Amino acid sequence: MITYTFRRFLVALIVAVAALFAPTECFLISDSMCRMYAETTRFGEFSNRESSSFQVMPRFNEDDKMESPHLISGIMWNRRKILQQAATIATSSLLMPHLPATAASSVSSFVVPSPPSSPSTTWPLGKVAFSLLPLAGTSTRRATVEETIIPDTMWTHDQIQGIVNVNVPVRMTTIRLKDGGLWVHNPVAPTPQLLHMMKCLEEKYGPVKHIVLGTVALEHKATFGPFCQKFPQATVWVQPGQWSFPLDLPIDALGVTQKGKQFRELPVPGKRATNSVFRASEKYGLPEWMDEIDYEVLGPLEFESVGAFSETAFFHKATKTLLVTDTVVSVDKNPPPIIQEDPRALLFHARDNITEIVADTPENRQRGWRRMVQFGLVFFPSQITVVPATEALKEASKIDPSMKNLGDGAVPLNLYPWAWDGNSDERNFEAISENGALFCPPILTKLILDREPQKTLEWVDRVTQRFAALKRIVPCHLNNYIPATAKDFSRAFEPLRSTPTNLRPQRPLAEDLSLLQEASDLLTDLKIVGPSLVCDGEAARKVGRFASQR
Numbered sequence: 241m242i243t244y245t246f247r248r249f250l251v252a253l254i255v256a257v258a259a260l261f262a263p264t265e266c267f268l269i270s271d272s273m274c275r276m277y278a279e280t281t282r283f284g285e286f287s288n289r290e291s292s293s294f295q296v297m298p299r300f301n302e303d304d305k306m307e308s309p310h311l312i313s314g315i316m317w318n319r320r321k322i323l324q325q326a327a328t329i330a331t332s333s334l335l336m337p338h339l340p341a342t343a344a345s346s347v348s349s350f351v352v353p354s355p356p357s358s359p360s361t362t363w364p365l366g367k368v369a370f371s372l373l374p375l376a377g378t379s380t381r382r383a384t385v386e387e388t389i390i391p392d393t394m395w396t397h398d399q400i401q402g403i404v405n406v407n408v409p410v411r412m413t414t415i416r417l418k419d420g421g422l423w424v425h426n427p428v429a430p431t432p433q434l435l436h437m438m439k440c441l442e443e444k445y446g447p448v449k450h451i452v453l454g455t456v457a458l459e460h461k462a463t464f465g466p467f468c469q470k471f472p473q474a475t476v477w478v479q480p481g482q483w484s485f486p487l488d489l490p491i492d493a494l495g496v497t498q499k500g501k502q503f504r505e506l507p508v509p510g511k512r513a514t515n516s517v518f519r520a521s522e523k524y525g526l527p528e529w530m531d532e533i534d535y536e537v538l539g540p541l542e543f544e545s546v547g548a549f550s551e552t553a554f555f556h557k558a559t560k561t562l563l564v565t566d567t568v569v570s571v572d573k574n575p576p577p578i579i580q581e582d583p584r585a586l587l588f589h590a591r592d593n594i595t596e597i598v599a600d601t602p603e604n605r606q607r608g609w610r611r612m613v614q615f616g617l618v619f620f621p622s623q624i625t626v627v628p629a630t631e632a633l634k635e636a637s638k639i640d641p642s643m644k645n646l647g648d649g650a651v652p653l654n655l656y657p658w659a660w661d662g663n664s665d666e667r668n669f670e671a672i673s674e675n676g677a678l679f680c681p682p683i684l685t686k687l688i689l690d691r692e693p694q695k696t697l698e699w700v701d702r703v704t705q706r707f708a709a710l711k712r713i714v715p716c717h718l719n720n721y722i723p724a725t726a727k728d729f730s731r732a733f734e735p736l737r738s739t740p741t742n743l744r745p746q747r748p749l750a751e752d753l754s755l756l757q758e759a760s761d762l763l764t765d766l767k768i769v770g771p772s773l774v775c776d777g778e779a780a781r782k783v784g785r786f787a788s789q790r
């Protein structure tokens with residue numbers, strides 16, 4: 241009983257955290273750790289409700305002596321050892337994600353070398369800004385890839401964000417204004433490397449004049465204030481309806497030091513500013529850059545309990561380019577440049593199981609990317625088999641030396657508590673990718689926007705009518721500079737138009753959506769969000785390991 245409730249709680253927690261921070265498969269890692277913890281504390285067996293591959297763990301007897309060994313899944317353990325192990329995992333994952341376990345050992349024997357750590361790619365503030373979660377690019381290395389999207393006009397800077405090696409690009413976009421100077425959208429972490437790149441652009445095209453935050457999502461907010469502090473002369477524009485997790489901190493908690501006329505909320509016609517600080521600066525009027533870059537604000541869509549979703553689409557008229565944060569993405573089989581910059585995470589996921597040795601080939605990088613994307617978008621891909629915790633630990637000690645650095649700084653103890661079955665997941669990836677056709681991520685269509693489909697679709701219509709000429713889209717994640725029309729943009733939101741008589745399928749296969757479906761039902765039950773107003777055919781409730789058969 242306890243374990244079932246606990247499991248449901250875990251699902252809710254993970255999805256809530258994932259929605260706020262980054263797509264993750266930390267569910268599995270934390271699940272493994274919880275199982276080990278449960279063993280050591282005799283909290284009871286985990287029941288095997290959803291997946292036949294979960295093993296019922298042997299329990300410890302109260303009379304057992306601390307030092308007496310027990311046989312679990314073929315390995316010898318004693319309780320102290322397991323406790324130590326659990327403590328190590330907890331520590332390494334929560335407090336010291338940068339565990340240099342293999343850093344000093346024979347570097348040359350690795351299939352891909354660990355990149356040297358350099359002050360130019362570190363951002364020490366990251367750990368605080370993102371809380372203590374072991375996110376890639378917080379206390380670990382955080383490199384930047386610059387791409388010139390349109391020569392002399394538009395650039396993107398990609399860094400990675402992720403958890404336990406499920407990494408996705410996080411992207412900022414810089415536009416050169418007509419009269420000189422730069423306009424920056426959703427800035428990433430101001431590492432020395434990024435600041436150097438910005439300095440080069442400023443020398444050529446003029447200073448950073450405006451910095452714009454077009455979202456309330458934490459992963460973009462956390463880097464916003466620190467970036468703005470490096471450009472004190474710039475005017476700062478923020479998305480209406482800011483809030484902070486876990487506390488509803490005042491707007492100043494963003495870390496922005498600009499004040500008065502330099503610190504503004506994006507004005508929405510016919511609406512007052514959402515915060516008293518910004519009501520005072522309303523008198524300064526519309527943004528100076530509006531004749532070049534127009535915008536449409538979605539939300540804030542308030543959740544039932546705490547928080548809101550809100551995002552702005554910006555349209556750069558001269559180049560017919562639309563900038564969004566999370567609402568639409570595109571993905572294909574090629575890993576983006578920032579993900580290939582350090583290919584270790586790709587090869588980490590290219591393995592079918594932890595004992596497999598893989599070579600650094602384009603094919604294996606694509607296989608790793610395919611799986612990373614599935615973890616990132618649906619959290620619990622249907623094609624994985626879960627490996628019981630004790631077995632995962634045992635296997636982790638047998639990992640080939642050439643593969644040992646793949647999880648450094650990201651994955652506690654090199655755990656790989658799942659297995660893939662060759663290329664069986666290709667079909668699932670292709671359903672998500674549709675060769676790079678634009679789509680709205682399922683976490684939004686299943687958990688957030690489906691609570692307000694009307695308001696969302698009205699925003700979609702405003703975007704497509706007012707910016708009908710759009711030719712390219714630059715989102716903040718996954719593929720960059722995507723060729724797309726207004727019609728493609730509108731089509732990305734098809735799942736929100738589903739009715740009982742006209743079902744519009746989600747992009748991932750139903751079997752891959754079962755965790756999100758369970759989370760959706762659960763978050764509704766817990767009154768964290770209202771009920772879904774979109775008829776999804778409920779296919780995801782009937783298939784897959786989380787099928788609840790409601």
Ligand SMILES: *[C@@H]1O[C@H](CO)[C@@H](O)[C@H](O)[C@H]1NC(C)=O
Nearest residue numbers: 592593594595596659661662
């Ligand atoms: C691991 O995966 C490889 C490649 O698919 C396979 O040959 C091997 O048998 C697997 N090992 C185990 C223990 O399942």
